[in-house]
Amino acid sequence: MTDPMVSTDWLAARLGDPDFQVIDATWYMPGDNRPGRAEFEGGHIPRSVFFDIDALSDQTSGLPHMLLSPQAFATAAGQLGLRREATQIVYDAQGLFSAPRVWWTLKVMGFERVFVLDGGLVKWKAEGRETATGPDAPVATMVTPGFDPDLVRNVAEVREALTDGHTQLIDARPPGRFTGEVPEPRAGLRGGHMPGARNLVWSAVVTPEKTLRTADELTLAFEEAGVDLFRPVITTCGSGVTASVLALALTRLGYAGVPVYDGSWSEWGSLADTPVVTGPAD
Numbered sequence: 001m002t003d004p005m006v007s008t009d010w011l012a013a014r015l016g017d018p019d020f021q022v023i024d025a026t027w028y029m030p031g032d033n034r035p036g037r038a039e040f041e042g043g044h045i046p047r048s049v050f051f052d053i054d055a056l057s058d059q060t061s062g063l064p065h066m067l068l069s070p071q072a073f074a075t076a077a078g079q080l081g082l083r084r085e086a087t088q089i090v091y092d093a094q095g096l097f098s099a100p101r102v103w104w105t106l107k108v109m110g111f112e113r114v115f116v117l118d119g120g121l122v123k124w125k126a127e128g129r130e131t132a133t134g135p136d137a138p139v140a141t142m143v144t145p146g147f148d149p150d151l152v153r154n155v156a157e158v159r160e161a162l163t164d165g166h167t168q169l170i171d172a173r174p175p176g177r178f179t180g181e182v183p184e185p186r187a188g189l190r191g192g193h194m195p196g197a198r199n200l201v202w203s204a205v206v207t208p209e210k211t212l213r214t215a216d217e218l219t220l221a222f223e224e225a226g227v228d229l230f231r232p233v234i235t236t237c238g239s240g241v242t243a244s245v246l247a248l249a250l251t252r253l254g255y256a257g258v259p260v261y262d263g264s265w266s267e268w269g270s271l272a273d274t275p276v277v278t279g280p281a282d
Contacts, residue, residue, distance in 0.1 A: 081138035095210020110146020189269035
């Protein structure tokens with residue numbers, strides 16, 4: 001399987017097989033005031049475990065949901081009962097929004113067989129499929145640490161990419177935030193974008209039915225945003241969540257190993273010495 005997505009039919013046929021583990025990655029923007037765990041307990045795909053994007057993150061960084069260290073993540077993954085030899089299927093309650101962040105996180109941390117449920121819980125429920133309520137009850141496992149540095153970028157590496165003349169930055173934030181015309185939802189951040197970055201809002205790669213667009217549609221979307229699909233890219237957004245949606249879309253196009261800037265605008269926009277421009281893309 002080279003496509004990063006699986007269908008609801010595919011998952012339903014394997015639900016309950018111990019070689020397939022289902023992960024609910026529901027997360028909402030801070031201003032939505034909707035805790036993902038509460039929604040999980042209100043209704044989720046049976047046999048799912050809940051991955052709390054905020055809780056399972058580096059609490060010392062001062063930035064939202066930054067990656068844990070490989071050792072700390074291995075401990076957290078073990079507490080969720082994850083196993084490296086199994087296949088993980090990640091979904092969220094919004095259809096296709098936060099699940100790609102957990103898909104990317106697992107890939108960074110060395111899990112090799114990770115997929116996203118196309119349409120997520122939205123499609124699952126629309127098809128009348130079974131759901132469960134209440135908390136999860138994972139059986140703890142031992143997970144060895146792993147880490148793939150090719151899939152993640154830090155602020156120093158993004159600075160370097162801006163000057164190498166080859167790497168492209170693709171920003172998944174809405175256009176108003178990209179241009180600086182709309183304030184950032186997190187206080188204290190400058191408005192605008194990185195010099196030379198291209199803007200492709202994450203929702204442009206998702207259908208109204210909350211599934212990932214076809215390869216042809218994705219190719220057109222990236223090209224219309226001014227992205228050269230024959231050059232390397234780094235995806236970015238507000239805090240690394242919707243940047244993962246673009247990384248997922250590029251993976252569907254065959255570009256495996258697309259790196260995400262983990263700190264994204266929450267870091268870049270808060271620093272005094274990072275270059276920022278306003279207005280549309282160059």
